[in-house]
Amino acid sequence: MSISYKNEIPTIEELEELYQSVGWENYGNGLDKLQAYKNSLCVLCAREEGKLVGVVRxxxxxxxxxxxxxxIVHPKYQRNGIGKAMFQKMEMLFEDVYQKVLITDNLKERKDFYKSLGYSTISENHCCTFIKVNLEKKR
Structure with a gap:
């Protein structure tokens, strides 16, 4: 398996296919999603022979x-080091940034993955987190 990594904006078709592969439906329509990607600091894509198989935004x-x-890593490509490689490349781009934050599902496998990359929970840093989710926004 030969994976290439590049900072680029995927097509909306590629994004829709990748999101559907993992069952994510809570990010609005395609145009909203594409605009979110265009407004990002960095979109690191993982590709095999041109096919989008992973992304970190x-x-x-x-x-x-x-x-x-x-x-996101396509399920057929998970557990092959792609997520870890994308994270390491992303962290090299932002190595001097004071705080790197992410929110994820409260699943053991997710927590184990991020802890293996040197991340810790907010409570381990003697902080708390607040979030306000717009549940009224059409998904």
């Missing part, structure tokens, strides 16, 4: 904070 100011969003 980063938002924020790129100096004091980044928010790691939309970490």
């Amino acid at each position: 980063v938002v924020g100011d790129g100096v004091s904070i980044i928010y790691v969003q939309d970490v």
Whole structure:
């Protein structure tokens, strides 16, 4: 398996296929999703022979904070080091940023993955998190 990594905006068709492969439906219609990607600091794509197989999207100011969003690897390609490689490449781009934040499902496998990359829970840093989700927004 030969995977290439590049900072680029995928097509909406590629994004829709990748999101559907993991069952994510909560990010609005295709145009909303594409606009979110275009507004990002970085979109690191993983491809095999041109096919989009993974993506990590980063938002924020790129100096004091980044928010790691939309970490996706197609199920057929999971557990092959692609997610880890994307994260390591992304972290090299933002190595001097003070805070790197992400929110994920409270599943053991997710927590284990991010802990293996050096991340810790917010409570382990003597902080708390607040979130306000717009549940009224049409998905």
